Amino acid sequence: xxxxxxxxxxxxxxxxxxxxxxxxxxxxxxxxxxxxxxxxxxxxxxxxxxxxxxxxxxxxxxxxxxxxxxxxxxxxxxxxxxxxxxxxxxxxxxxxxxxxxxxxxxxxxxxxxxxxxxxxxxxxxxxxxxxxxxxxxxxxxxxxxxxxxxxxxxxxxxxxxxxxxxxxxxxxxxxxxxxxxxxxx
Numbered sequence: 001x002x003x004x005x006x007x008x009x010x011x012x013x014x015x016x017x018x019x020x021x022x023x024x025x026x027x028x029x030x031x032x033x034x035x036x037x038x039x040x041x042x043x044x045x046x047x048x049x050x051x052x053x054x055x056x057x058x059x060x061x062x063x064x065x066x067x068x069x070x071x072x073x074x075x076x077x078x079x080x081x082x083x084x085x086x087x088x089x090x091x092x093x094x095x096x097x098x099x100x101x102x103x104x105x106x107x108x109x110x111x112x113x114x115x116x117x118x119x120x121x122x123x124x125x126x127x128x129x130x131x132x133x134x135x136x137x138x139x140x141x142x143x144x145x146x147x148x149x150x151x152x153x154x155x156x157x158x159x160x161x162x163x164x165x166x167x168x169x170x171x172x173x174x175x176x177x178x179x180x181x182x183x184x185x
Contacts, residue, residue: 006033006071011059012043019059023066034063035140038073039105041122042080053129064135072130073140076119077105087114092153100153109153111161 007026011019026034036059045051063070084090084102090112092100100107108115123141130136152158170176177183 003030004032005030006035007031008035009063010039011036011062012040012055016055016058019062020065023063023068026063027066027068032069033071033137034068035071035073036060036063037075037126038140038142039075039078041075041078044075044126045080045122046082048082048086051125060130060133060135068135069137070135071138071140072126072136074119074123074126074142076123076142079108079115079118083115083118084108087112089155089157090115091155093155093158095152095154097154106151109155109157110151111153111155111158113157 009022009026014022023034037056040056043052044056060070060072079090081102084107090108091102092107092109094100110116127139166176170179
């Protein structure tokens with residue numbers, strides 16, 4: 001029986017001196033896959049446009065040296081503090097109007113245009129840097145979409161994005177009402 005087993009690993013939280021040993025122990029345990037990177041945006045880009053790829057390069061190399069295959073996650077589930085400082089209106093809103101706080105996953109509104117542009121930018125930069133790396137065997141876009149009820153936002157950005165989606169899809173209130181079965185009212 002051919003079995004593939006994997007693990008999540010967060011090298012950004014561990015001293016670099018133990019990465020080689022950790023990777024070797026993972027391989028000796030029978031693991032073949034390691035997922036990394038999904039919460040690393042603040043470490044990759046501590047300030048807007050200021051990058052530190054070196055630690056991730058070395059972490060990927062350590063895992064590959066042990067014969068492990070890496071699943072590289074985009075870090076879009078945890079935008080860094082500088083982004084919120086630049087775009088304080090990017091926080092998601094609950095149905096009760098409560099604004100999600102910074103410091104957990106998915107504190108942002110998915111519909112916020114600046115968040116989406118930044119997410120595309122960091123994803124493109126990661127793909128350009130690591131897309132041809134033979135140790136990267138798979139990619140994970142974002143992480144645990146909608147965990148802890150975090151995909152829905154009631155912010156003005158979400159409202160306007162929904163209104164725009166309806167306008168693009170249905171082209172008129174009459175067409176929307178017909179599609180949604182609202183014609184009997």
